[in-house]
Amino acid sequence: MFQDITIEEWAALRDRKELLLIDVRSPSEYRDSTIPGSLNIPLFDDQERAEIGTLYKQASVQAAKERGLEIVSAKLPAFIKEFSGIPQKKSVFCWRGGMRSKTTATVLSLMGINAYRLNGGYRAYRQWVVEQLDTMQLNQHCFVIHGNTGSGKTAILRKLKQQGQPVLDLEGLAGHRGSIFGEIGLKAHNQKTFDSLLVDDLFNYSGDAYLLFEAESRRIGKITLPDLIVGKRADGHHILIELPLEARVRQIVEDYKPWEHADAYRHAFQQIKLKIHTPVAAEIEACLTREQYAAAVELLLVYYYDPMYSHSAGRHDEPYTSIIQASSAEDAGIELEGIINEFMSVHALRK
Missing domain, CATH: 3.40.50 (Rossmann fold)
Structure with a gap:
């Protein structure tokens, strides 16, 4: 099973390059803002994310989950292969450490690929950055x-x-x-x-x-x-x-x-x-x-x-x-x- 790592634990790493952060959010989210040095391997592309979001709002949470599972299942081999080609330690994150990063970390663990999950996701990182600029x-x-x-x-x-x-x-x-x-x-x-x-x-x-x-x-x-x-x-x-x-x-x-x-x-x-x-x-x-x-x-x-x-x-x-x-x-x-x-x-x- 995967382990969580906090923003503070990541920040305290002497050399952050030893732990590669992987942003599993959509490409447009990644382009808007991400953690410097992170790599984008999206679980859903922009169109897929929009489709799931619409189902979540207009149909039901269950319908959104089922459609998400259907999309992920089809791309899973290529998704896993991309992660397996990365030799260094990895930590995945999404917007707030929710379903996307949890799903990714769980699947990777089942395939024998060790990966942390960044607790709180990008939202926690953004809060940490603001705090640093206020207190540094x-x-x-x-x-x-x-x-x-x-x-x-x-x-x-x-x-x-x-x-x-x-x-x-x-x-x-x-x-x-x-x-x-x-x-x-x-x-x-x-x-x-x-x-x-x-x-x-x-x-x-x-x-x-x-x-x-x-x-x-x-x-x-x-x-x-x-x-x-x-x-x-x-x-x-x-x-x-x-x-x-x-x-x-x-x-x-x-x-x-x-x-x-x-x-x-x-x-x-x-x-x-x-x-x-x-x-x-x-x-x-x-x-x-x-x-x-x-x-x-x-x-x-x-x-x-x-x-x-x-x-x-x-x-x-x-x-x-x-x-x-x-x-x-x-x-x-x-x-x-x-x-x-x-x-x-x-x-x-x-x-």
């Missing part, structure tokens, strides 16, 4: 990176993350670049997915002496930053990156690749068009139509994003501890590493 203490020193649009902040932080630095890539976790054009070409995440990924990163970095993240606004696309991050921003080490306008234009064109989604960018521009002086807006629109993207970006920076950033920066009382003036994002990244290393060296000596 971040004791690391925080380096908060500022800079006008196009200063290469995200590119710099992602390179540092690849090198093993403790970086919270907030835009990456949100699936959004934070501007009116920020969702184009990306899959924007909802709040549940963002929170889960953030908590995962925070646990991974719990033993580090510091964290790095960008000075984002409270909202990034569809998500809202938790008080935990907003509070750490306030008492962080604030670093401003300044690049020449032409370098920022190059960085934006490189990051956004506007030619890949030209229609989407032209459509998104309509949402801010009325906020820009009419002749300038007309010129930006003409540049986008002619695919003169660098010219359009430069006008957007000078007449829209830079004034907006200056206004936003003026609302915060966070003085810049360091200012990096560089000719490129790459040079700025090297200087940023030097600032962090020097600060942490002095900080360690004072201890």
Whole structure:
């Protein structure tokens, strides 16, 4: 017979990769939000789940169970084969640790495949994530990176993350670049997915002496930053990156690749068009139509994003501890590493 494992027991595992979580909910439920790192092996597909749900509501619980059994019976050999091909320890979960995960764990047990069931399912996990964001203490020193649009902040932080630095890539976790054009070409995440990924990163970095993240606004696309991050921003080490306008234009064109989604960018521009002086807006629109993207970006920076950033920066009382003036994002990244290393060296000596 299978065993239950609690969210707390799973969270306490030294290396969670030793226990693979398998989400047996439908594909659409999995796409909406799941536990990071989990694999989707659905007991029912979306259409089957809808059919059973209709029977449950309009006919009877028994009718729904009988139809569910009929569907599962037909796909059972392939279902079992998929699980048997997974060598590591497994734990299955559904929405609230109910019939789907119980059925899966029971059948696997009968076939000699050991699998835990995550007690409480995804609902219990979501409650745990919310609790962590409400109660977690971040004791690391925080380096908060500022800079006008196009200063290469995200590119710099992602390179540092690849090198093993403790970086919270907030835009990456949100699936959004934070501007009116920020969702184009990306899959924007909802709040549940963002929170889960953030908590995962925070646990991974719990033993580090510091964290790095960008000075984002409270909202990034569809998500809202938790008080935990907003509070750490306030008492962080604030670093401003300044690049020449032409370098920022190059960085934006490189990051956004506007030619890949030209229609989407032209459509998104309509949402801010009325906020820009009419002749300038007309010129930006003409540049986008002619695919003169660098010219359009430069006008957007000078007449829209830079004034907006200056206004936003003026609302915060966070003085810049360091200012990096560089000719490129790459040079700025090297200087940023030097600032962090020097600060942490002095900080360690004072201890």
